[in-house]
Amino acid sequence: xxxxxxxxxxxxxxxxxxxxxxxxxxxxxxxxxxxxxxxxxxxxxxxxxxxxxxxxxxxxxxxxxxxxxxxxxxxxxxxxxxxxxxxxxxxxxxxxxxxxxxxxxxxxxxxxxxxxxxxxxxxxxxxxxxxxxxxxxxxxxxxxxxxxxxxxxxxxxxxxxxxxxxxxxxxxxxxx
Amino acid sequence: xxxxxxxxxxxxxxxxxxxxxxxxxxxxxxxxxxxxxxxxxxxxxxxxxxxxxxxxxxxxxxxxxxxxxxxxxxxxxxxxxxxxxxxxxxxxxxxxxxxxxxxxxxxxxxxxxxxxxxxxxxxxxxx
Numbered sequence: 001x002x003x004x005x006x007x008x009x010x011x012x013x014x015x016x017x018x019x020x021x022x023x024x025x026x027x028x029x030x031x032x033x034x035x036x037x038x039x040x041x042x043x044x045x046x047x048x049x050x051x052x053x054x055x056x057x058x059x060x061x062x063x064x065x066x067x068x069x070x071x072x073x074x075x076x077x078x079x080x081x082x083x084x085x086x087x088x089x090x091x092x093x094x095x096x097x098x099x100x101x102x103x104x105x106x107x108x109x110x111x112x113x114x115x116x117x118x119x120x121x122x123x124x125x126x127x128x129x130x131x132x133x134x135x136x137x138x139x140x141x142x143x144x145x146x147x148x149x150x151x152x153x154x155x156x157x158x159x160x161x162x163x164x165x166x167x168x169x170x171x172x173x174x175x176x
Numbered sequence: 177x178x179x180x181x182x183x184x185x186x187x188x189x190x191x192x193x194x195x196x197x198x199x200x201x202x203x204x205x206x207x208x209x210x211x212x213x214x215x216x217x218x219x220x221x222x223x224x225x226x227x228x229x230x231x232x233x234x235x236x237x238x239x240x241x242x243x244x245x246x247x248x249x250x251x252x253x254x255x256x257x258x259x260x261x262x263x264x265x266x267x268x269x270x271x272x273x274x275x276x277x278x279x280x281x282x283x284x285x286x287x288x289x290x291x292x293x294x295x296x297x298x299x300x301x302x303x
Contacts, residue, residue, distance in 0.1 A: 062180050062181065086282065088281050088282055092281075108179060111179045112188075113179050113180065113181045114179030114180065114181070114182075115186070115188040116181050116182070116186065116188040116189055116192065117181050117182040117183060117184055117185050117186050117188070117189050118181045118182075118183070119185060119189045119192075120181070120186075120188050120189035120191075120192040120193075121181045123189070123192050123193065123196055124192060127196055127199075137279070137281060140281055140284055141220070141279055141281065141284055141285070141286050142220070142286065144220065144277050144279070144286040144288050145277075145279055145286070147275075147276055147277045147288070148277075148279065149203040150200060150203045150204050153196065153199055153200040153203055154200060156196065157193070157196055157197070157200065160196075161193075164189075167181075168183050168184065168185070172183065175183075
């Protein structure tokens with residue numbers, strides 16, 4: 001085997017490994033989304049979900065790459081829509097996922113994420129997610145939905161902290 | 177350059193928590209001053225906005241985007257009693273009386289308490 005062939009094989013092995021890793025985590029994100037749709041963890045806030053799948057997306061973002069996290073997140077949004085969604089939920093999920101990923105990207109590129117633990121990162125990501133959904137809802141029903149802002153910020157505080165706590169206690173072998 | 181977060185709670189987390197709590201406090205401020213008794217409420221659907229009085233107990237049937245909602249007015253409180261939408265978020269929402277709103281996204285419907293200060297801008301917003 002020539003050197004060039006060897007490099008080629010190695011890079012394709014890496015690609016397969018990344019594909020397998022991302023697929024496994026996508027399945028995990030889907031299972032968490034399903035669990036949430038069956039067992040509502042919405043506490044006193046009707047219609048709100050804990051966003052457990054965000055734990056997986058954040059983990060992919062920091063262990064693999066922003067691109068892989070975007071791919072897993074987009075695939076999750078589309079599959080959840082095909083399984084139990086409607087066009088409005090697709091639009092809302094997509095906006096939430098986009099804002100939350102964008103916040104992770106900005107935090108990581110600016111170096112701010114290095115000064116926080118996963119709790120701080122998840123709080124910001126959850127707040128961005130809810131901001132994205134709130135802005136998307138204004139396109140559907142108008143600015144009246146802004147009266148939901150306190151509930152959405154409370155949800156971001158509760159569920160962001162929960163996701164961050166899970167990420168903080170994950171073993172270092174899984175998440176550095 | 178990608179910088180991974182720490183695995184232990186740190187000062188930065190506390191700062192984020194304080195900033196988000198401040199945003200929460202700011203978003204609640206208009207409600208703290210909103211103590212007056214509201215007289216009526218509005219239901220905005222695809223077809224437009226209709227205003228109703230809070231004083232009279234009644235049931236209003238609204239059809240929007242193919243979804244039928246039954247809005248119940250009882251003792252000055254507005255809630256959604258029935259909905260043909262599978263989500264059921266509006267039914268689970270707590271009744272509103274002095275401020276707030278109930279939103280049903282699939283039916284593109286907003287039920288909102290009319291507050292004097294907002295009444296003028298409301299027509300403009302919802303249009």
